Amino acid sequence: MSSTILRFTAESTTNGVRERDFTVGGVPGVLWSPAVGPERAPLVLMGHGGGNHKKHPAMTGRARRLVLGCGYHVAVLDAPGHGDRPRSEHDEAEIAVMQEAMAAGKPVGPIVVRYNDHLAELSLPEWQSTLDALQRLPEIGADGPVGYWGINMGTAIGIPFVAVEPRITAAVFGQHWPDTLADKARRITIPVEYDLQWDDEHISREAGLALFDAFASKEKTLHANAGRHKELPRFEADSAVRFFARHFGRANAGAA
Amino acid sequence: MSSTILRFTAESTTNGVRERDFTVGGVPGVLWSPAVGPERAPLVLMGHGGGNHKKHPAMTGRARRLVLGCGYHVAVLDAPGHGDRPRSEHDEAEIAVMQEAMAAGKPVGPIVVRYNDHLAELSLPEWQSTLDALQRLPEIGADGPVGYWGINMGTAIGIPFVAVEPRITAAVFGQHWPDTLADKARRITIPVEYDLQWDDEHISREAGLALFDAFASKEKTLHANAGRHKELPRFEADSAVRFFARHFGRANAGAA
Numbered sequence: 001m002s003s004t005i006l007r008f009t010a011e012s013t014t015n016g017v018r019e020r021d022f023t024v025g026g027v028p029g030v031l032w033s034p035a036v037g038p039e040r041a042p043l044v045l046m047g048h049g050g051g052n053h054k055k056h057p058a059m060t061g062r063a064r065r066l067v068l069g070c071g072y073h074v075a076v077l078d079a080p081g082h083g084d085r086p087r088s089e090h091d092e093a094e095i096a097v098m099q100e101a102m103a104a105g106k107p108v109g110p111i112v113v114r115y116n117d118h119l120a121e122l123s124l125p126e127w128q129s130t131l132d133a134l135q136r137l138p139e140i141g142a143d144g145p146v147g148y149w150g151i152n153m154g155t156a157i158g159i160p161f162v163a164v165e166p167r168i169t170a171a172v173f174g175q176h177w178p179d180t181l182a183d184k185a186r187r188i189t190i191p192v193e194y195d196l197q198w199d200d201e202h203i204s205r206e207a208g209l210a211l212f213d214a215f216a217s218k219e220k221t222l223h224a225n226a227g228r229h230k231e232l233p234r235f236e237a238d239s240a241v242r243f244f245a246r247h248f249g250r251a252n253a254g255a256a
Numbered sequence: 257m258s259s260t261i262l263r264f265t266a267e268s269t270t271n272g273v274r275e276r277d278f279t280v281g282g283v284p285g286v287l288w289s290p291a292v293g294p295e296r297a298p299l300v301l302m303g304h305g306g307g308n309h310k311k312h313p314a315m316t317g318r319a320r321r322l323v324l325g326c327g328y329h330v331a332v333l334d335a336p337g338h339g340d341r342p343r344s345e346h347d348e349a350e351i352a353v354m355q356e357a358m359a360a361g362k363p364v365g366p367i368v369v370r371y372n373d374h375l376a377e378l379s380l381p382e383w384q385s386t387l388d389a390l391q392r393l394p395e396i397g398a399d400g401p402v403g404y405w406g407i408n409m410g411t412a413i414g415i416p417f418v419a420v421e422p423r424i425t426a427a428v429f430g431q432h433w434p435d436t437l438a439d440k441a442r443r444i445t446i447p448v449e450y451d452l453q454w455d456d457e458h459i460s461r462e463a464g465l466a467l468f469d470a471f472a473s474k475e476k477t478l479h480a481n482a483g484r485h486k487e488l489p490r491f492e493a494d495s496a497v498r499f500f501a502r503h504f505g506r507a508n509a510g511a512a
Contacts, residue, residue: 028478031274144346198469198478209465213454217482220491222454224468224478246491 006133006250017067024130028084029077031055032063033139042248043073043140045127045158045168047150050116053083058237062149065241073140077130079157080122089209089220092119109177109202116156117180123157124164131167137159145248149240151175151232163187170247172240175229176243177203178211185214193243262389266506273323280386282406285333286310286342288319289395298504299329299396300509301383301424303406303413306372320406326506329396333386335413336378346374365433365458372412373436379413387423391446401504405496407431407451421444426474426503429497431485433459435469441470448476449499451492456485 009028010021015232018033018094034041044066048059067246078084081091081247092250094115102109135142149159155173163184171188178185192215197207212222221243225233268276268473269276274289290297299333300322304315310332311503334340337347350371357364366494367386371416391398406414411429418424427444430451434441448471481489 017363198476212480220454220482221491222480224480226476228473233475 004129004133004224006130006136007193009043021091024077024133025120025126027077027126028054029130030075031134032060032067034067034071037071037139038200040139040141041071041073042145042147042244043075043134044078044147044244045131045147046074047154048076048079048082049149049151050112050153050196051082054078061241062237063222065237066244069241070245070248071089072244075130075134077123077126078145079153080119081128094118105117107202108208112202113177116153116176118161119153120157127161128155128165131165134165140242141187141221146168147248149244155182157182159188162190170244173242174223175203175208176204176211177207178214179253182211182214185211186216189216189218191243191247192217193223194220195223195225195232197229198226199231200226260385260388260389262392272318273320280333280389281382283333283382283386284310285331285386287390288316288323290323290327293327293391293395296395296397296400297327297329297402298500299331299390300403300405300500301387302332302408303404304332304335304338305407306368306409307338310334311339318493318496320341321493322500325497326501326504328500328504329390331386331390333379333382335409336382349352350374363458367410368458369433369435371428372409372432375409376413376416380417383413383417384421386448387421393425401425402505403427405500412437415440415444419436420448426500428499430460430479431464431488432467433463434470438467438470439440441467442472442477445472445474447503448473448497449479449496450476451479451481451488453485454480454482458485 004025006024008020008022009072010218012019013035016035018035020031022029022031046059046062048054048056059076062063066074081087094111098108098111101111112116131146134140146167146169148158151174155176158171158173159181162171168190170191171194173196194212200208222235222238260281262278262280264278265274268275269291272291274291276287277284278287301342302315302318304310304312314434315332322328322330325369336342339375354364357367387402390396402412402423402425404418404424404496407430411432415431415437418427428449431453450468454461456464479492479495
């Protein structure tokens with residue numbers, strides 16, 4: 001484990017969920033925990049989507065389900081160039097190219113794949129230091145179950161991370177291209193739930209299915225829903241919570 | 257509605273579930289209901305798999321989840337040539353051809369497709385009469401939600417039935433070939449959950465995905481799990497129960 005230290009910078013409790021902002025090596029993150037809960041509980045790390053940040057409603061909503069429904073701890077980092085982190089010149093240039101392609105109605109896939117691959121490379125050591133630091137908290141501990149949940153850019157960052165991180169033993173991914181990720185997915189053998197949109201206007205069915213196919217996991221489940229890229233149904237969040245509950249147990253049954 | 261009459265032939269109650277055997281026009285079926293429950297509740301019709309029957313453990317287990325978890329009524333018929341029903345010469349001949357193909361390691365798909373299509377044709381009017389008769393029971397009624405749940409042969413019989421039966425408003429299908437079914441699936445617009453096995457040794461991925469693709473439903477979800485034909489995970493039964501609970505409401509929350 002690295003010696004990078006976790007510093008709490010803010011704390012509040014709302015409707016049964018304790019929210020603590022932190023930094024690890026300068027990277028800002030948030031840790032959600034049960035306000036009143038068991039001494040130790042599993043941890044789920046979540047990766048946010050491209051263009052948003054650690055406290056996006058998709059993150060806070062999922063965190064509440066995991067905290068209140070299962071009694072887990074949940075942590076999210078701002079990805080490089082996202083949320084409270086400054087954008088580099090490289091970020092600005094890639095975002096400009098992406099916006100130009102969108103405005104021109106051109107495919108954004110190749111740009112997203114390339115940019116997310118770069119962010120994943122920067123993120124990997126950050127996530128490892130953060131996990132080291134979180135596991136030093138007594139309410140998490142070094143030997144408890146750890147999951148990962150990230151769709152879109154959360155998958156682009158998560159697959160390379162999970163591929164090299166043996167502490168993570170169950171993961172929910174989805175909605176990305178296989179180009180730079182399939183080789184890494186082939187090294188992943190833990191249970192995986194994978195979401196894709198059957199009518200995704202950016203990611204072809206062939207591409208989406210190829211990334212699901214690449215996981216070496218004996219237990220893997222594809223959830224493909226009718227609809228376009230941004231129409232991933234809300235019930236898939238509940239399904240992901242049940243997936244973790246099935247694998248990690250449910251400290252606090254009933255509420256999810 | 258037809259005038260075919262439902263006759264109850266046996267009744268018992270075990271662990272909160274009331275089980276009533278019945279016949280409609282000579283076809284034997286079973287109706288599971290809450291032992292103590294609301295005056296009216298939704299009905300789920302279930303189709304069993306090839307070679308088994310109305311009280312196969314897969315049927316009784318799913319029925320218990322729907323009755324105890326949701327407070328629903330659940331009905332299953334013995335398919336033609338199955339369970340308590342005599343086999344015709346045609347049944348015997350098709351089963352012999354199927355067993356020969358299996359013993360010789362030849363593909364059984366074309367035989368299963370042809371035989372199940374024949375059974376579906378016989379079953380369709382039986383299911384319609386049964387639904388007419390069940391809806392005359394005061395605890396079901398003519399205007400309540402009706403679902404259909406059948407995998408394998410239950411899908412071969414269910415898709416043609418649901419395609420022409422407007423009373424059914426949500427369905428779970430899975431694990432069949434598209435040959436005779438895709439055209440009928442194209443007429444189905446209700447919410448569908450569809451199970452397939454990613455490593456099915458009988459049904460190719462291409463064939464399985466083609467049948468899912470054929471449904472015209474705006475809401476449809478594919479659940480594809482790693483594993484062979486008979487390895488459909490148990491958690492897909494829980495998922496199907498939640499699918500019906502999401503669409504029909506949950507009279508009796510908590511137990512599923």
